[in-house]
Amino acid sequence: MIVDVFNDKSTYAEPPSSKHVIIVLFLLYSPCFSCIYTFVVTSLIVLSGPKRFEAGTPAIGEAIGLGAAIDYLLCIGMDQIHQYERELATYLYENLQSVPNVRIYGPTPSQTDHRAPLCSFNVDNVHPKDIADIINLQHSHTVAIRPGNHCAQILHRTLGIDASARASLYFYNTKEEVDVFIHALKDTIDFLTCEH
Numbered sequence: 253m254i255v256d257v258f259n260d261k262s263t264y265a266e267p268p269s270s271k272h273v274i275i276v277l278f279l280l281y282s283p284c285f286s287c288i289y290t291f292v293v294t295s296l297i298v299l300s301g302p303k304r305f306e307a308g309t310p311a312i313g314e315a316i317g318l319g320a321a322i323d324y325l326l327c328i329g330m331d332q333i334h335q336y337e338r339e340l341a342t343y344l345y346e347n348l349q350s351v352p353n354v355r356i357y358g359p360t361p362s363q364t365d366h367r368a369p370l371c372s373f374n375v376d377n378v379h380p381k382d383i384a385d386i387i388n389l390q391h392s393h394t395v396a397i398r399p400g401n402h403c404a405q406i407l408h409r410t411l412g413i414d415a416s417a418r419a420s421l422y423f424y425n426t427k428e429e430v431d432v433f434i435h436a437l438k439d440t441i442d443f444l445t446c447e448h
Contacts, residue, residue, distance in 0.1 A: 333423045338362075340421050340430065341369035347434045348373060348419070353441070357416060370420040372402065378444050380417035386440045387433075395433045 325333065341361035348356055353376040361367050374380055384399035397419045401408045408414065419433055 328423070334365075336423050337369035337421060338365070338367075340423075340425060340427065341367065341371070343427050344369075344371055344419060344421060344430050344433075347430060348437075351375075351434065351438060351441070353377075354437075357411060368420075369422065370418055372416040372418045374413060374416050375441055375444075378441065380415045382444055383417050383437070383440055386443065387436050390440075391432070391436045394429065395436050397433070 338361055345356065345361050348354055348371050355374050355376070357372045357374075359367060361369070375383060380399040384397050388396050397417050399417050400415050402416070402418055408416065421430070
């Protein structure tokens with residue numbers, strides 16, 4: 253349950269709001285540690301309402317880990333993280349733009365403060381799954397990208413495409429890792445588009 257509140261990339265763009273903290277505190281200190289109200293050998297009475305579906309122990313360890321992660325991010329500083337991610341995303345975008353036959357979707361990171369540090373893209377006449385499979389297989393210790401519709405089927409339909417490849421960054425990534433990805437992408441494109 254707690255993981256569902258904080259599971260998307262936008263969570264890291266800003267510190268959690270008081271709404272998120274209240275939800276976490278409610279889940280931590282909720283008296284409902286089981287959905288069973290009464291149990292005897294011949295019958296079982298479950299709680300009414302939504303509590304009947306909340307069986308088991310709450311995710312206390314996960315909540316404590318989440319708290320530590322939030323403390324870590326706040327110690328670094330969300331403004332510093334955002335600024336670094338923006339610089340890194342701009343670096344990725346500019347380098348990806350220099351690769352022939354690559355089409356990038358979305359505005360340049362330098363045009364907006366509200367862009368996640370990622371690039372969705374396609375290569376002309378090459379399916380994004382083929383690109384991702386080769387990069388992820390050949391560079392499994394250094395690079396991983398994701399193909400598909402990225403939970404945005406309507407956007408992909410609007411763009412007139414079935415899928416795209418996506419390279420995502422976070423504050424622990426470096427420009428050198430972006431360079432490794434760009435080199436891997438160029439090698440993969442050369443391999444997939446060469447005449448055999």
